[in-house]
Amino acid sequence: NNLYKNIGEIRYIALTAENLGAFYRRQNDYQNSLKHYYRAYEFRQNIDNQDGISNTLLNIGVIHQRLRQTEESADFYKQALTISIEKKDLSRSAITATQLGNLYADQGDFETGLEYMNQALEAAEDLPGQHARATILLNISSMYKSAESYQLALDSNRKALTLAASLKNKSLTIWAQKNMAEIYSNLNDFQSAEGYLLKALRS
Helix, strand or coil: CHHHHHHHHHHHHHHHHHHHHHHHHHCCCHHHHHHHHHHHHHHHHHCCCHHHHHHHHHHHHHHHHHCCCHHHHHHHHHHHHHHHHHCCCHHHHHHHHHHHHHHHHHCCCHHHHHHHHHHHHHHHCCCCCCHHHHHHHHHHHHHHHHCCCHHHHHHHHHHHHHHHHHHCCHHHHHHHHHHHHHHHHHCCCHHHHHHHHHHHHHC
16 A cells, blocks of 8 residues: 555656646746656656656657757657557657657758658547648648648648648648648749638638
């Protein structure tokens, strides 16, 4: 009984530390945020709380990314992704792979970024609803656009727009329509670009 009591206490302390990390993160106090996330990580390691560890690693990766510490961020994201895959946690796998994809894309490494985005897309396929899949497709489209692969950007964005429409999700639909307008502008097809902007305005 004492063992279970101690585990329960450690879980509570870890959760409190995690909440403090989130609190300081919202204040943009990243050093204090990291300090508490690391505490949560240590406590969760002590009781081998893999789900909690994965979540904390993801949050630590986010803070390092905001501090522009790319290597540290990638390392923590990869650790979190490994655990999520092992636990067959599709939602967290999709979220973490998306974070990694965006991290690499921000550094101009679109090839690696797209590899992780496609991994996120694969995980999202089996999630209920299609919101996550539509969001990931929009991110993929943005990466192709940044890499000036405009036809591939259009293909991904059309898929996202179809999903957004089927979900009747206004914000996703407008995001997709604005993306289409930007891509067509880059292709000097201003008539199509205007058409999608007008659709976004009416959505």
